[in-house]
Amino acid sequence: MLFQVEMTVKLPPEMPAERAAEIKATEKAYAQELQRAGKWRHLWRVAGSYSNVSIFDVEDNAELQELVSNLPLFPYMAISVKPLCRHPSSICEDDA
Ligand SMILES: O=C(O)CC1=CCC(=O)O1
Secondary structure, eight states: OOOEEEEEEOOTTTTTTHHHHOOOOHHHHHHHHHHHHHHHHEEETTTTTEEEEEEEEEHHHHHHHHHHHTTTTTGGEEEEEEEOOTTTTTOTEEEE
16 A cells, blocks of 8 residues: 655754754664665655655555654654555556
């Protein structure tokens, strides 16, 4: 199942810079692991913001919840999720 996930990061201003850098580094490693596993298909920065738009390819809602809630930045993000299905006019071979 494909999901569009939009994440907007809001770190508390009082968080020490070293702690923020540590969380971001852990987030990057986890995100890249999920991309290599084919679970996190696209990761795009929304220009001009501290937000991303991502496409996840997971078994079901429960797997999406597990992957997203394990993100180190999860406590500091507003997240919105939209389920996707194949468009009848799409010619993409790799669409679900
Ligand atoms: O910077 C972001 O948009 C949050 C984020 C998600 C994966 C990652 O490495 O950073």
